Amino acid sequence: MVTDSSPERSSSRRDGPIALAIAAIVAATVAIGAMAPGAPHKPTASRDVFPDSDPTCAEWSDGCRACARTPDGPVCSTPGIACTAGQQECLRRTTP
Numbered sequence: 404m405v406t407d408s409s410p411e412r413s414s415s416r417r418d419g420p421i422a423l424a425i426a427a428i429v430a431a432t433v434a435i436g437a438m439a440p441g442a443p444h445k446p447t448a449s450r451d452v453f454p455d456s457d458p459t460c461a462e463w464s465d466g467c468r469a470c471a472r473t474p475d476g477p478v479c480s481t482p483g484i485a486c487t488a489g490q491q492e493c494l495r496r497t498t499p
Contacts, residue, residue: 460493469494 462471467486470479482488 457493459496459498461497462495463491463493465489465491472497 460472462469464470466489467482468479468488470477
């Protein structure tokens with residue numbers, strides 16, 4: 404009597420349970436990610452209305468963007484891709 408105990412057959416028997424375990428881990432990870440609360444949303448400095456709240460400030464910055472008051476209205480630079488905005492502060496004031 405010849406038995407077929409080749410390594411190919413024994414590894415193919417383990418593939419099903421391993422694939423099922425991987426699928427269960429992926430499903431659990433996705434479910435946990437969907438149910439976990441996210442960080443509270445806080446407005447970024449770009450939404451602050453700093454020019455309207457302090458008309459004497461001619462230039463201001465949040466560490467990422469630099470803005471200046473022009474005759475046509477406020478003009479701001481584009482922030483860098485990895486910049487984290489900080490507190491806005493006035494860099495230069497005009498005299499009234």
